[in-house]
Amino acid sequence: MKKAKVFRPTAFAFPYIAVTVVFVIVPLLLVTLYAFRGNDGSFTIENFNYIFSQAAYRNSLFKTVGIALLATVLCLLVSYPVAYVLASHPFNKMAVLALLFVIPTWMNFVLRIVALKSVFNWMGLKPSFWTGIIGLVYDFLPYMLLPIYTVLSNLDKSYVEASKDLGSNDFLTFWKVTFPLSIPGIISGISMVFMPIFSAYAVTGLLADAGTTVIGRGIEQLFSQPSGYGAGSALSFVLLLLVFIVMFLSSFITGKTNKTLTGGKKR
Amino acid sequence: MKDKKILSLVIRWLILIVVLIAIYLPIALIILYSFSEVRDLGGEYGSFSFGLYAKLFQNKELMTATMNTLIIGLVSAFLATILGSVTAIGIHYMTKMRKVVDTASQITVVNAEIVTAMGFYLLFIFLRDVVHLSFDLGLGWLIIAHTVITTPYVILSVSPRLKQLNPNLLEASMDLGATPIRSLVTVMLPQLFGSMISGFALAFTLSLDDFVVTSINGGKTYTISTFVYNHIRRSGVLPEVRSLSTIIFLFVLIAMIVVNIVKNKNLKKEK
Numbered sequence: 001m002k003k004a005k006v007f008r009p010t011a012f013a014f015p016y017i018a019v020t021v022v023f024v025i026v027p028l029l030l031v032t033l034y035a036f037r038g039n040d041g042s043f044t045i046e047n048f049n050y051i052f053s054q055a056a057y058r059n060s061l062f063k064t065v066g067i068a069l070l071a072t073v074l075c076l077l078v079s080y081p082v083a084y085v086l087a088s089h090p091f092n093k094m095a096v097l098a099l100l101f102v103i104p105t106w107m108n109f110v111l112r113i114v115a116l117k118s119v120f121n122w123m124g125l126k127p128s129f130w131t132g133i134i135g136l137v138y139d140f141l142p143y144m145l146l147p148i149y150t151v152l153s154n155l156d157k158s159y160v161e162a163s164k165d166l167g168s169n170d171f172l173t174f175w176k177v178t179f180p181l182s183i184p185g186i187i188s189g190i191s192m193v194f195m196p197i198f199s200a201y202a203v204t205g206l207l208a209d210a211g212t213t214v215i216g217r218g219i220e221q222l223f224s225q226p227s228g229y230g231a232g233s234a235l236s237f238v239l240l241l242l243v244f245i246v247m248f249l250s251s252f253i254t255g256k257t258n259k260t261l262t263g264g265k266k267r
Numbered sequence: 268m269k270d271k272k273i274l275s276l277v278i279r280w281l282i283l284i285v286v287l288i289a290i291y292l293p294i295a296l297i298i299l300y301s302f303s304e305v306r307d308l309g310g311e312y313g314s315f316s317f318g319l320y321a322k323l324f325q326n327k328e329l330m331t332a333t334m335n336t337l338i339i340g341l342v343s344a345f346l347a348t349i350l351g352s353v354t355a356i357g358i359h360y361m362t363k364m365r366k367v368v369d370t371a372s373q374i375t376v377v378n379a380e381i382v383t384a385m386g387f388y389l390l391f392i393f394l395r396d397v398v399h400l401s402f403d404l405g406l407g408w409l410i411i412a413h414t415v416i417t418t419p420y421v422i423l424s425v426s427p428r429l430k431q432l433n434p435n436l437l438e439a440s441m442d443l444g445a446t447p448i449r450s451l452v453t454v455m456l457p458q459l460f461g462s463m464i465s466g467f468a469l470a471f472t473l474s475l476d477d478f479v480v481t482s483i484n485g486g487k488t489y490t491i492s493t494f495v496y497n498h499i500r501r502s503g504v505l506p507e508v509r510s511l512s513t514i515i516f517l518f519v520l521i522a523m524i525v526v527n528i529v530k531n532k533n534l535k536k537e538k
Contacts, residue, residue, distance in 0.1 A: 007437070007447050013357025013368055016350055016418065020371050023415040027386025028374075030393055082286050085279040097283065099523065104290055106472050106519045110492040111512040114499060115293035118509075122296075122309035141290070191377070199381040202478045202496050216381040220483060223385055233389070236382045243378055 031240070034233035047234035057218055057235065064215040067204075068197040071136040072144075075193050076186065078137065079145035083185075084178075087152035098149060105142045113139060113206050120207070132208025139203055140196070144189040151185030152178070183257045187250045195246055198239060215239070294516060301509040323507040332494035333511070335406065336475060339490060343413035344470035350414065351421025351470075352463050356451070358422070359429045372419045384483040387412050391484065404486030412484050413474045420473060421466035428462035468522075 038044035051057040085091055086098050104112055116138055125131055159181065163173040201217035215235065222232030300308050304318040323329065358368050375383050391408060394400045402408070432455065440450040478492040485493060491511070498505050 007441060007450075008360045009447065009451070010357050010361050010364070012353045013361065013364075016354035016357070017368060017371070019350065019415060019418075020374075023387070023390065023411065024371070024374050024383075026393075027383075027390045030389040031382065031386055034389060078286060081282050085282050088279065091279065091283070096527075099527075100287060101290065103519060103523055104294065105476075106523070107294075107512070107516050108491055109476050110478060110495050111508065111515065112293070114495060114508055115297040115512060117499070118300075118308040118504075119293045119296060121307055138290070141286075195377070195379050198379050199384075199479050201381075202482075202492070206496065206499060216379075216479065219381050219385060220479075223388060223483065229389070229392075232385060236379075236385050239379045239382050243382075247377055 028240070031233045031236050034229050035237040037230065039230075047230040048238075050231050051234050051238070057215075057231075060213065060215050060218050061235075061238070063212075064198055067133065067136070067212070067214060068194050071133055071140065071197055072190055072194045074133065074137045075140050075144040076189065079141055079189070080148060080186075083145050083148040083152050086149050087155070092153055101145055102142050109139055110202060110206075113203055117206055127207060127209045129208060129212045132204045132212045135203045135207035136197055136200060139200065140193045143192040143196075147188040147192065148182060148185040151182050155181055180257065184254045187254050191246060191250050195243055198242075294512070297509050298513045298516065301513040304506070306504060306506055319507050319510040323510045326507055328489070328498075329491075329494060329505075329507065329511065332489045332491050335409075335488055336490040336492075339406065339409050339413055339481075340471045340474040343410050343417060343474050344467050346410070346414040347417040347421050347470040348463055348467040351418045351466055352425050352459060354418070355422045355425035355429055356455070358426065372422055375416050376419050380479045383416065384480040387415075387480060387484050404484055405488040408484055408486075409481060409488060409490075412480050413477065416477070416480060417470035417473050420469045421463070424466035424469060425459060425462045428459055432458055 035047055036043055036045065038046055051061075082101065086101075091097055113135055116135055120127075120131055155178065159177050160173055163177045164170075168176065198214055199216040201214050201220065204213045205217065219232050219235050219239075222228035222235065296308055300312075301319055302315050302317065303312045304316055305311060305313055354368075354372075358365055361368065387408075391404060395402070437450050437454050440454045441447060445453070476492070477490075478496065481490050482493045482496070489497070495505065495508055499508075
């Protein structure tokens with residue numbers, strides 16, 4: 001009998017691996033290199049000292065964390081009820097309704113922010129901290145909404161029914177059953193909103209006052225001349241660490257939720 | 268009991284309607300005012316006119332930016348679709364390496380965009396000053412950057428479809444004497460086509476939407492995002508942006524409707 005050769009075209013992934021090494025890994029190594037390199041080419045943490053001693057960069061970093069937290073929480077507060085309603089009967093039968101909330105993301109976001117800006121002008125709202133925050137919420141809302149909606153609409157209805165059969169009222173059922181089960185959706189929504197806000201300086205640049213900006217703007221300005229490459233890379237490196245922390249936390253919380261769920265099943 | 272149900276329905280409709288109004292009001296006003304030549308929204312509307320549309324097509328800089336956006340979007344989405352689909356097939360057959368490649372493909376997805384943008388910029392500096400390649404920031408570099416950023420999304424779109432495929436079909440084709448490549452092209456590819464199209468659409472809209480990477484790596488090449496941002500920051504308003512927004516929004520709307528009609532037809536066929 002002829003031995004059948006198993007067809008395994010793993011080599012198909014090799015071009016992409018090469019692309020990833022050159023255009024993703026090497027750039028990150030370059031950021032790290034510049035972050036820890038002094039003017040004379042030696043290893044130094046001078047760039048980090050610089051960005052944390054300069055009030056402008058240090059404050060901007062903390063302010064960005066605050067802005068991102070605030071906008072993320074507001075996004076969550078608006079999108080959770082919407083996602084909950086969309087996933088509930090009879091709205092879950094109207095697929096077009098959920099689509100309506102996503103369509104604007106397919107349009108260019110700068111154009112949407114400019115549209116919002118002209119409405120603010122009309123209303124006589126001057127650029128301020130809060131117009132910036134509203135802009136961020138406006139821009140990122142669908143990215144929070146979608147994962148929560150997906151989790152809620154795929155939720156096993158028998159959990160909710162069981163809770164009600166056992167005598168819980170609507171609120172208790174929501175608090176003890178639906179909400180905990182939707183945490184993975186919330187976490188994935190948060191990770192699609194929180195970190196991206198650090199780079200969303202186009203939104204604050206168009207809508208907020210001059211004092212309200214995110215750290216992405218500071219990094220961009222540092223890179224506008226070669227003397228700023230070191231400090232800019234150090235700031236980028238700090239963001240990189242932050243990305244890792246956020247990823248670690250979100251996978252930790254999601255893992256914990258899943259464990260609680262499967263643990264409950266086994267018993 | 269019945270009253271309570273009706274009340275709950277009313278409240279839930281209200282929540283949806285209020286948020287939808289908040290989302291669509293700015294867009295609706297922009298569309299309305301794209302047919303007026305007034306400088307700012309809320310000013311004297313004047314008579315209905317296509318003046319801003321004529322102005323849009325006369326604005327050379329904005330037209331160039333729009334062309335750049337389309338060229339970068341279409342070319343990079345095309346490249347990303349090819350690269351992403353081929354890669355997804357490779358990853359599908361991997362065993363040990365799978366997790367590594369999967370994780371590596373997620374780096375740009377989870378990373379802060381400003382860091383990715385600066386990485387590209389430093390790579391450009393490195394290639395120019397250390398490797399001595401003579402090229403400049405601009406269209407070509409942006410196409411490469413956008414392809415790299417959007418390819419992971421094509422992989423994410425094609426991979427789930429690959430897992431659903433019946434592996435027996437591919438084997439049957441090879442048992443019947445087709446070469447592996449021919450089997451891939453004639454058996455597997457047609458089944459992947461739908462997910463490749465949605466991957467392409469996703470890559471294209473992501474490219475269209477991009478600001479940070481484009482702004483930092485574009486040099487003197489502007490797209491709609493970067494041109495409009497810079498212009499509005501410098502001089503406040505640009506009325507013809509309203510007609511551009513209207514055209515793009517209507518285009519997106521029509522595309523969505525067509526996609527949904529095709530989807531429903533396919534669903535009915537399956538039934």
